[in-house]
Amino acid sequence: MTNKAQFIAGLAVGVMAAALGALLVYFSSGNPLKFASYDLLFAMRPIIKPTEALIIYIDEDSHTALNQSFTETWDRNLHAKLLDRLTAAGAKTVVFDIHFSGAGRDPQATTNFARAIKSHGRVVLGADVARPMGVQGVVMKRIMPPFEALSAAAADIGSVELDASHDLVVRKHLRAHPDDLVPALSHAAAGLSKPLVHSAEERWINYYGPPGVIPHVNYARALEAPPEIFKDKTVFIGARLLTKFAAERKDEFKSPYSLWLKENTFTSGVEIQATQYLNHLRGDWLRRSDAEWWIAALIGLCAGAGLIRLRPWMAAGTAIVAALALVVGSYFLFRDVQMWFPWLIPVAVQLPLALTLAVVYQSFRLYMDNKLLEQSLSRHLSPARAKQMLRQRDLLQPGAEKQLLSIMFTDIADFTKLSEGMDSGELAKLMNHYFEEAISCVYETDGFLVKLIGDALFAIWNAPLGQPDHHERVFRSALLLKQRVTEFRGPNGVVLRTRIGIHTGTADVGNFGSTKRFDYTAIGENVNLASRLEGLNKHLGTQILASSGAQAPVAGKFHFRCVGRFRLKGFDKAIEVHELLAEPTEAQKIFAEALEHFTRRNFDAAETGFFRVLKLQPDDGPSRFYLAQLQQLRTNPPPPVWNGEIELHEK
Numbered sequence: 001m002t003n004k005a006q007f008i009a010g011l012a013v014g015v016m017a018a019a020l021g022a023l024l025v026y027f028s029s030g031n032p033l034k035f036a037s038y039d040l041l042f043a044m045r046p047i048i049k050p051t052e053a054l055i056i057y058i059d060e061d062s063h064t065a066l067n068q069s070f071t072e073t074w075d076r077n078l079h080a081k082l083l084d085r086l087t088a089a090g091a092k093t094v095v096f097d098i099h100f101s102g103a104g105r106d107p108q109a110t111t112n113f114a115r116a117i118k119s120h121g122r123v124v125l126g127a128d129v130a131r132p133m134g135v136q137g138v139v140m141k142r143i144m145p146p147f148e149a150l151s152a153a154a155a156d157i158g159s160v161e162l163d164a165s166h167d168l169v170v171r172k173h174l175r176a177h178p179d180d181l182v183p184a185l186s187h188a189a190a191g192l193s194k195p196l197v198h199s200a201e202e203r204w205i206n207y208y209g210p211p212g213v214i215p216h217v218n219y220a221r222a223l224e225a226p227p228e229i230f231k232d233k234t235v236f237i238g239a240r241l242l243t244k245f246a247a248e249r250k251d252e253f254k255s256p257y258s259l260w261l262k263e264n265t266f267t268s269g270v271e272i273q274a275t276q277y278l279n280h281l282r283g284d285w286l287r288r289s290d291a292e293w294w295i296a297a298l299i300g301l302c303a304g305a306g307l308i309r310l311r312p313w314m315a316a317g318t319a320i321v322a323a324l325a326l327v328v329g330s331y332f333l334f335r336d337v338q339m340w341f342p343w344l345i346p347v348a349v350q351l352p353l354a355l356t357l358a359v360v361y362q363s364f365r366l367y368m369d370n371k372l373l374e375q376s377l378s379r380h381l382s383p384a385r386a387k388q389m390l391r392q393r394d395l396l397q398p399g400a401e402k403q404l405l406s407i408m409f410t411d412i413a414d415f416t417k418l419s420e421g422m423d424s425g426e427l428a429k430l431m432n433h434y435f436e437e438a439i440s441c442v443y444e445t446d447g448f449l450v451k452l453i454g455d456a457l458f459a460i461w462n463a464p465l466g467q468p469d470h471h472e473r474v475f476r477s478a479l480l481l482k483q484r485v486t487e488f489r490g491p492n493g494v495v496l497r498t499r500i501g502i503h504t505g506t507a508d509v510g511n512f513g514s515t516k517r518f519d520y521t522a523i524g525e526n527v528n529l530a531s532r533l534e535g536l537n538k539h540l541g542t543q544i545l546a547s548s549g550a551q552a553p554v555a556g557k558f559h560f561r562c563v564g565r566f567r568l569k570g571f572d573k574a575i576e577v578h579e580l581l582a583e584p585t586e587a588q589k590i591f592a593e594a595l596e597h598f599t600r601r602n603f604d605a606a607e608t609g610f611f612r613v614l615k616l617q618p619d620d621g622p623s624r625f626y627l628a629q630l631q632q633l634r635t636n637p638p639p640p641v642w643n644g645e646i647e648l649h650e651k
Contacts, residue, residue: 013304013361014301018304018350022293034342034344037341042256043256049213051215055216058218058219084116093124095158095277097273098238099128100126100146124158164253171204172202187280205285206338214271238273251269303346307351308354310362400508400512401508402509403509405462406474407460407522408457409500413499415454415496434496442457444480445461445473445474447459447474463522478500478502505526508524525571536566541619548578560578568648590609591622594609610623
């Protein structure tokens with residue numbers, strides 16, 4: 001598959017991952033992943049222990065110790081007593097996360113409490129929020145401030161409402177707006193310590209640790225605690241489990257730490273108010289970028305376009321590294337810049353999606369490449385051998401090495417003359433039929449068909465896969481060729497007589513194509529020698545000739561006769577040549593004796609011997625060849641050092 005196809009596929013995967021990430025960031029359907037991204041960041045960060053605030057809890061022990069009812073509001077004289085103590089201790093600000101409605105059971109106690117509030121001068125009281133159903137089903141927002149006398153004495157009042165998600169985790173500050181009837185309780189408290197700018201920006205709570213991380217003491221002990229623990233502190237007072245008064249048991253929420261804490265997984269509303277106050281005071285609340293959906297889209301696009309270019313294992317490794325980088329980057333952004341990013345969307349959705357699609361694409365691409373390679377291999381090997389080659393991918397890599405080979409060349413005698421008078425369609429049909437038979441002879445002996453050259457066939461053994469018996473395989477293939485196609489009779493009685501040359505020697509062999517298109521071949525002088533041996537058949541009138549290098553290792557397994565020593569065109573040294581025979585004959589012995597006389601210059605005896613062979617085998621080509629050579633040698637005698645070799649000047 002082309003680089004263009006890969007680019008288009010990468011772009012498509014990138015657009016899909018980008019679109020999905022952007023949609024999950026932008027719409028509420030991605031909230032579970034967004035919220036989990038926020039929550040898990042706190043698990044990575046060490047606990048921070050703030051010292052600017054202290055919480056006084058109204059808890060069960062305080063109810064018992066101070067003899068206060070679990071079903072009614074507390075005696076406001078106790079609040080006045082506690083507030084006087086905090087004033088004397090130098091508490092900077094006191095915040096009641098309690099809604100004080102009405103004059104109470106004891107109006108005098110309310111008066112005492114109002115005096116204590118006025119005396120301190122920096123007390124913030126909680127206002128409750130009701131949301132009754134309005135006209136046409138519209139939910140209205142109604143603020144219920146504290147009792148008028150208490151409100152008048154307080155420095156400010158603030159809403160005790162918290163913005164809890166559907167999973168009961170409070171993650172966001174209530175948005176402050178100038179048109180709000182009252183600010184959030186934490187915002188009102190912080191406003192007494194530093195000027196605050198009203199902003200409609202979305203602020204996220206920066207929790208400092210699990211429940212209880214802010215210093216705290218219960219109500220009963222606070223009445224007797226050393227005054228120095230309150231000095232210069234902002235003191236929040238509220239129920240640990242309760243909001244308005246003890247019987248309701250509603251003011252508890254989950255925090256990001258609730259995901260992994262086994263005990264004390266709920267955080268009281270007053271602690272969340274104190275945390276929000278500290279965020280305002282320190283200016284370390286968390287923010288989100290307005291461009292984060294663009295960032296998610298860019299991550300998805302890069303992931304899709306990048307991973308699809310890599311191999312599956314490399315793509316998986318890259319995706320893991322990218323995911324770790326996103327987690328680490330998001331953590332440092334959270335810790336150092338007070339900004340959080342919904343990193344789980346790219347880590348848990350976009351990267352896995354891009355990786356999955358990349359692996360699917362690469363698997364499909366690999367499948368197609370294997371199919372193309374298998375088709376390429378099928379030109380050279382039998383199906384079983386081709387599959388064996390596919391399992392050894394290193395053999396398919398481009399490159400060459402020197403290797404001992406058994407090499408075979410074939411050619412059709414007088415093919416040009418035969419094909420001149422044939423119609424193109426008939427010629428194609430004839431050759432297709434011929435090569436089906438010829439190639440099957442190579443495949444049956446697990447030979448490697450290097451190529452078809454016109455009407456010629458070039459095959460090797462012992463490569464690309466080793467074959468210890470390659471010497472024997474090449475001759476078995478030659479005998480099959482002789483039986484099936486050396487005198488192949490095609491349609492209309494056309495006879496195709498095949499000549500074969502065999503040699504064993506070292507050659508440069510390897511894939512001279514690419515990793516996708518297999519073009520395995522062999523080159524070198526030994527390959528050329530096998531081709532010359534095939535051509536020598538034309539001069540000797542033989543069908544299968546082999547060099548002594550090919551014949552010697554299998555001399556005892558097949559029948560051969562030596563047909564002499566020849567110096568072939570393009571080669572300086574003479575080689576001994578043997579003819580492969582189907583079976584031994586009486587004429588074979590006579591020919592050997594005649595050839596020996598020829599080598600020893602006993603030309604008359606040699607001539608007699610060759611004529612004797614022709615009487616037994618009138619069509620014996622080598623005997624006719626030597627009789628012709630004898631006539632030339634009588635006219636032009638050989639040099640004194642001649643040892644019977646014959647030099648050929650033609651292929």
